[in-house]
Amino acid sequence: MTPPPSGSGAGGDVEAPTADAIHYGRSVSAAGNTGPEELRYRGWKAMPFVIGNETFEKLGSIGTAANLMVYLTSVFHMTNIKAAVALNVFSGTTNLATVAGAFASDIYLGRYATVGIGCIATLIGMIILTLTAGVPALHPPPCDDAGGGGGEGKCVGATRGQFAVLGLAFTFIVAGAGGIRPCSLPFGADQFDPRTESGRRGINSFFNWYYFTLTIAVCVSSTAIIYVQSNVSWWVGFAIPAALILASCALFFAGAGLYVRVRPEGSPFAGVVRVAVAAIRKRRVTAPSDGESLFRTRHATGLVSRLPYTDQFRFLDKAAVMVAKSEVDANGRPKNPWRLCSLQQVEETKCILRILPVWLTCIVYYVSFAQTNTYVILQATQSDRHLGRGGFEVPPGSFTVFPMLALTVWIPFYDRIIVPWARRLTGREEGITLLQRMGIGMALSVLAMLISAMAEERRRELAVIHEAATGGSLSNSRVSPQSAFWLVPQLAALGLSEAFNQVSQTEFYYKQFPENMRSVAGSLLFSGLALSSYLSGLMVAAVERATRGDGDGDDGWLAEDLNRGRLDCLYILIAAIGAANFLAFLACAKWYRYKGSDDDDDDHGQDGERISTAA
Numbered sequence: 001m002t003p004p005p006s007g008s009g010a011g012g013d014v015e016a017p018t019a020d021a022i023h024y025g026r027s028v029s030a031a032g033n034t035g036p037e038e039l040r041y042r043g044w045k046a047m048p049f050v051i052g053n054e055t056f057e058k059l060g061s062i063g064t065a066a067n068l069m070v071y072l073t074s075v076f077h078m079t080n081i082k083a084a085v086a087l088n089v090f091s092g093t094t095n096l097a098t099v100a101g102a103f104a105s106d107i108y109l110g111r112y113a114t115v116g117i118g119c120i121a122t123l124i125g126m127i128i129l130t131l132t133a134g135v136p137a138l139h140p141p142p143c144d145d146a147g148g149g150g151g152e153g154k155c156v157g158a159t160r161g162q163f164a165v166l167g168l169a170f171t172f173i174v175a176g177a178g179g180i181r182p183c184s185l186p187f188g189a190d191q192f193d194p195r196t197e198s199g200r201r202g203i204n205s206f207f208n209w210y211y212f213t214l215t216i217a218v219c220v221s222s223t224a225i226i227y228v229q230s231n232v233s234w235w236v237g238f239a240i241p242a243a244l245i246l247a248s249c250a251l252f253f254a255g256a257g258l259y260v261r262v263r264p265e266g267s268p269f270a271g272v273v274r275v276a277v278a279a280i281r282k283r284r285v286t287a288p289s290d291g292e293s294l295f296r297t298r299h300a301t302g303l304v305s306r307l308p309y310t311d312q313f314r315f316l317d318k319a320a321v322m323v324a325k326s327e328v329d330a331n332g333r334p335k336n337p338w339r340l341c342s343l344q345q346v347e348e349t350k351c352i353l354r355i356l357p358v359w360l361t362c363i364v365y366y367v368s369f370a371q372t373n374t375y376v377i378l379q380a381t382q383s384d385r386h387l388g389r390g391g392f393e394v395p396p397g398s399f400t401v402f403p404m405l406a407l408t409v410w411i412p413f414y415d416r417i418i419v420p421w422a423r424r425l426t427g428r429e430e431g432i433t434l435l436q437r438m439g440i441g442m443a444l445s446v447l448a449m450l451i452s453a454m455a456e457e458r459r460r461e462l463a464v465i466h467e468a469a470t471g472g473s474l475s476n477s478r479v480s481p482q483s484a485f486w487l488v489p490q491l492a493a494l495g496l497s498e499a500f501n502q503v504s505q506t507e508f509y510y511k512q513f514p515e516n517m518r519s520v521a522g523s524l525l526f527s528g529l530a531l532s533s534y535l536s537g538l539m540v541a542a543v544e545r546a547t548r549g550d551g552d553g554d555d556g557w558l559a560e561d562l563n564r565g566r567l568d569c570l571y572i573l574i575a576a577i578g579a580a581n582f583l584a585f586l587a588c589a590k591w592y593r594y595k596g597s598d599d600d601d602d603d604h605g606q607d608g609e610r611i612s613t614a615a
Contacts, residue, residue, distance in 0.1 A: 040260070046191045047206065049255025051213055054184050056248035057119065058217035059225075060126060060241035061177070065091075067226045067237075067397035069377045075139050075234060076166070077155040080560055081544055084374040088537030090170055091370070095530030097178025102523035104179075105264065111187040112261045118179020119249040125172030126242035128165065134235030138165050182523035185210060185506070190262050215408045222401035230395035269520075275341050275349040278319035282339070287317035294320040297332065297342045307347035307514075310593055312354065320346045348514040351595050355512055357588040358435070359528055361442075362505060364581040366532030367539065368445045368574055369494060371452075372400055374540075375567060376487060382562050383459055383484035394484065402488050406495025414499070434508045435589040441501025442582045448493035449575035453568040455486045463563040478561055512595045543570055 068090075072083040105114040132138045139162055143155040158166075188206050221241070229237025288294065294309070294317060319341040322328065327340045334340040380396035387394065422431030463480035506525055513521035540558065547556035547566075559565030 043192050046255055046258040046260075047188070047209070049251050049258065050184075050188045050191065051206075051209055053115075053119070053248045053252035054188075054210065055213040055217050056244045056251065057122065057180060057184075058214055059221050060244035060248065061122065061173070062218050062221045064126070064129070064221075064225070064238065064241050066222050066373055066377075066400040067229050067395070069374055070230065070381070070395075070397055071133075071234065075133065076158045076162070077140055077143070078157075080378055081540070081558060084540055085537045087374055088370060088533045088540070090174070091373070092530040092533030092537070094174045094177045095181075095526040095528075095533065097174050098182040098523040098526035098530075099178075099520075101178035101180075102182040102520045105183050106517070106520060107264055110261055110264050111183040111190065112256075112259055114179045114183045115187055116179075116252060118176045118181075118183070119245070119252055120176075121172050121179065122176025123242065123245045123249055125169050125174075125176055126238065126245050128169035128172065130235055130238040130242050132162070132166050132169060133233075133238050138162055181526050182520075185510075186521075187259075189510075190260050191258075215404050218404040219401050219408070222404070223398050226395045226397040230397065269517075271341070271345045272349045272352060274337050275316055275319045275345050277338050278341050279316050282318040282321055282323070283315075285318050285321050285323060287314060287321055294343045294346070295322045295328075295334070295340060296320075297344065307344060307351070307595065309343060310347060310350055312593060313350050316346050316349055348517075351512060351514060352517075354592055355509070355524075358438075358508075358585070358592060359524060361581055361585040361588060362438075362501070362525075362528045363531045363535065364577060365442050365445055365501065365585075366529055367536045368449050368578060369498070369529075370533050370536035371571075371574070372403065372491070372494065375562075375570070376400070376452075376491070378562060379456060379459065379487060379567070380484045382463070382478050383480050383482050383487070385484040396484070399484065399487055399491065402491035403495030403498060406492040407499045410496055410499045411503075433594075434504045434511075435592060437500045437504040438508065439582070439585060439589060441497045441499070441504070442578065442585055444493055444497035444500065446575050446578040446582060448490050448497060449571045449578060451493055452490040453571035453575065455490055456562075456568040456571060458482060459486065460563055460566075460568070467563075478563060480563065539574075540570075543573070 068087055069083055072078045072086065073080060078086065101114055101118065105111050109117070140156050140158045188210065192206065225237060225240055228240060289311075290309070292309075320343045322340060327335060329335050334342075376399065377396045380394075380399045385394045385396065386392065419431040422428075426432065459480045459482040462482045463478075466481050502525070509521040509524045513524075544556060544558045547558070547569075555561075555564050557566040557569050
């Protein structure tokens with residue numbers, strides 16, 4: 001795709017070539033012509049190393065994360081409430097670290113170095129976590145070996161030193177995830193030339209392969225690795241993921257000679273801050289209503305698409321009003337970038353502001369998913385997990401595989417059947433828009449929580465009936481005769497919700513953020529997951545405190561023994577919050593305007609296609 005000439009609009013300004021233009025794969029002359037220097041895009045030749053690294057990393061990390069609830073309660077003897085809150089904090093911090101990783105990548109390190117450092121940090125964290133399971137001094141003794149505790153079943157809690165080592169392992173894992181998660185997807189896309197048709201097709205195919213291998217990794221790690229952890233040995237179950245992370249590191253660095261390495265451009269939000277400062281300085285200036293006379297320049301890099309004028313957040317337009325010719329130098333550049341900004345910078349700022357309300361609704365949406373690694377596992381623990389009468393007993397952590405199985409089955413069905421049907425119905429190439437897909441995912445998450453409430457109510461009722469029939473007490477008869485596979489419908493609904501929302505959300509941020517901020521765009525999904533984990537932890541703690549009785553036998557909704565609590569009420573509460581959040585999302589989607597949606601003479605998106613304006 002041949003880039004349009006540099007600099008147009010008010011003043012006809014032309015930008016000189018910069019290092020940014022060169023390291024992105026070409027140099028641009030003052031006349032706007034493409035110079036002879038070209039990066040060698042290896043495309044699919046680099047993919048075995050990129051996708052292999054990502055697959056092995058996910059094989060090692062996902063199975064470990066899915067079973068940490070069981071590890072903390074059974075090995076470190078934490079209560080359900082403390083373990084759930086701790087895991088929500090760990091999950092939230094892990095995802096929030098992606099913001100720091102994205103900024104480090106875009107400002108200083110670049111994506112290659114950030115992913116490499118993240119792989120090494122994750123490996124160190126997994127080795128330490130393996131030691132907490134394999135070295136007796138680094139975890140509490142088994143409950144039956146407590147010694148002097150007053151009888152069987154008395155457990156000794158972990159010491160401060162043991163928790164410190166565990167925290168150190170989590171710290172390295174958090175740091176590793178902060179480097180890998182926001183950069184691995186953009187780094188893979190960097191290996192294709194976006195100016196060619198084959199390169200653009202390669203990027204789209206890479207996204208498909210990325211999610212396919214992610215799904216396979218989740219399915220394998222959530223079954224085989226969790227089985228080893230729960231039925232063979234915790235230290236062996238952690239050593240296997242550590243070895244997989246080592247293989248991930250080896251694959252990544254083995255392909256070092258093939259990679260295209262995009263150098264960092266500096267702070268991606270510097271332009272945003274400049275627009276805000278310039279708009280405030282010129283707050284008394286009257287901005288034009290049509291945007292035609294606003295100051296315009298081309299971005300220095302040809303890979304950043306020129307954005308058309310939009311009439312939202314019109315206060316920011318004042319940053320691009322040139323009140324005097326003395327504000328620009330002889331080359332047509334602003335003398336003071338904190339007083340005069342280009343229309344491109346203003347529209348990039350508007351892109352970010354438009355995305356934020358959508359992102360905020362997604363934080364609340366993810367609260368339902370936060371339960372899959374905490375209370376869903378506890379539900380499975382207190383249910384009959386046998387396949388048939390006296391058959392194989394499925395580890396509770398393995399039930400987290402069902403959302404991914406649903407996603408795996410649905411995606412090809414959606415691509416081959418639903419999209420062609422929707423394309424004929426709507427006339428759109430993509431069938432339905434990204435925001436429409438995200439909205440369907442949100443509605444499915446509300447449905448999943450309602451199904452969860454019904455399944456939990458039935459599980460608890462059968463446990464009470466079983467206790468009455470056997471003459472036992474609830475505390476000594478924790479396992480309900482209900483099959484744990486009654487959890488599958490709610491988990492499948494969450495998987496379908498993820499197929500619609502999370503996959504679309506990733507694509508939404510990638511396409512709607514300015515191209516020079518794509519590492520930050522990659523972190524936005526994970527930062528939303530982080531805040532939702534914190535929100536879930538706060539909700540669990542608040543519900544536990546609000547519903548707990550005063551020593552009269554009422555343990556509240558979130559009792560240590562789920563049979564004595566009302567977990568179904570928590571699920572109904574999450575469903576009600578999700579329904580209100582869905583209505584807020586609909587309002588945001590109706591108001592949202594896709595990047596590059598207005599007509600303009602030559603303003604197409606990065607991939608050469610215009611995005612629909614309908615939500």
